[in-house]
Amino acid sequence: MRPSESPPPRSMSPHGPGHRGSHCPCKGDPVRWSSAFIPTLRDDPADAEAVSHKLLVRAGLIRQLMAGHYSLTPLGFRALRKVEAIIREEMDKIGAQEFRLPCMHPKEIWEKSGRWSSVGEEMFRLKDRKQADLALGMTHEEIFAYHATEMRSYKQLPQLWYQFQTKFRDEARPKSGLLRVREFTMKDSYSFDLDQAGLDRAFDNHFDAYRRIFKRLGFEAVAVEASSGLMGGNQSIEFMMKSDAGEDWIAHCGQCGYAANVEKAQSQLPAAIDGAGLSTPEEFPTPGVRTIDDLAKMKGGAPAERQIKTLVYQVDEKTILVLLRGDHQLAEQKLVDQVEAQKIHPADAEEIQRLLGARPGSLGAVGRRDLYVIADEALRGRRDMVTGANKDGFHLRGVDVERDIDVKAWLDLREVRSGEGCPACGASFSVHKTIEVGHIFKLGTKYSVAMGAYVQDEKGGSVPMIMGSYGIGLERNLAAIVEANHDEKGICWPVNTAPYEVVVSVVKPNDVACHEAGEALYEKLKAAGIDVILDDRDERPGVKFNDADLVGFPYRVTIGPKGLAEGIVELVRRHDGEKRDLKLAHAAETIVEAVLDERR
């Protein structure tokens, strides 16, 4: 049996106003609802949208301090520590060693990796009294790599280090309660290896550990290929949980299991069948046509899939044209990932007018050999297409993409959509909204080189350690559990992460028999190592039941005069409402068994 993570419970005030009845502190010091701080709310908070946000606030687990910063109440903190304990167990299982690093860092170390300037406004920065520049850590690659410099020999590798630490990220838009915040706890781990095979092993170990973690937390997470973004490195996998409260889209194939972030996902399209087209493009008037849709609807126009969409992008100092099929959407991250640039953004109307001589709506790449033109793969080999003539109110038809356009690079740029063919097996896949609950990266040597984390290999040569980094945001995962485990009445905590596993609801606390039976059952459960809370409040039964449902304890035992008269108490399982009458004498054993059975 797992040792209980609960601290020695103590009543907030032995003489508090809510205190009723007598109890001897030496008998186990019950956690009494009447003296606990559990600020449940009858109404949804007005400013919450996401289900987890509403429920965590309403059930009294969290309170907001300011946008993107939340306090956890004792109940919320208990749940978070259970999440933490599960993650810690799984990290220890793969041989990781726990650290605790500072969350405040000197500028110098971030300058060494180049990120002091590259991360920009998302990093909180401050000065100390000596005017030295400091940062609040948003991640710890630099700091762990810095400590890794103490290793000198390949014999000391591999190393796998981790910590739980507060991260600070000055998000432009914190939202959805705990899902997107500016201050949060992260489990971040870092692997240091001599060679690629070692990194692969550490990465795979994390992959497996993460699978186990999310399973134990109580939801399904899909592993997807992802863009590594600012982290650098060559491979990264995100763990995504399906949820409407999420903000990342992934493509997922139910047939073969292929999954990828839409920033990366590819798909199979049915081959387009084109007519012979014209021997040379022909201009034709399209008065008032400003969009793909306009042209599709216009008499003598062309369906979207026969059009070429021309986008103008500013890549650092250079302006480029990006071509897609008319009915396709650009996945901007794909562009960012495939062109080497610091900054990429759509060109503004003035720049477009200056460069192409027309407004958006009539743009095209035909004959523009002077511009750098990138085209999406879906346009390769297409003939008889329609595109803008770079003259307001005119388009060209009969365009043969490869013949008439000087395409400098063919890239995969389009955003996939539900119903398209899975690139792996061809079955039609779907695109879902998801919450990113974990992310693992193969970093390579970027940070070890920057920090000078080298070891001598067998031949005496100096080589940089190969790093990986692996993160899980705890509060976001807590919210994900709620997103995945709730109903119209409230949260349905899985036993593994419930703030308390059992609530003993005493229906009529002023009745001596009820009171004593409640206390006795509470003591038995406590002694058996169950996390249990005693609802001894002088409230109507309905209030207690609704609160218990709202907070979502996995099991509720109801003790009331009616049942007691027959020597019976009622056990209700929260997630499916299953009810069982238990003989008072054996109730504790049955409940303990039920709870232990669900701990994983």
Add this chain to the structure above:
RNA sequence: CGGGCCGUAGCGCAGUCUGGUAGCGCGCUUGACUGGGGGUCAAGAGGUCGCGGGUUCAAGUCCCGCCGGCCCGACCA
């Protein structure tokens, strides 16, 4: 950072257009009855109307400025 909405009692809201005693529901306090899904009765407590300035005899209400929050978008290790 752009667009929209909002800030009045612990929570949810009305009152703002059209300036004139700051309200409702829930919650809270005390007492009584009650007690297996938010009960009833009675008596209470609780508000710098986000902040600052201005107009006015008079500002929750009108004007100016600021702060804070939510949503959409941009952004996101």
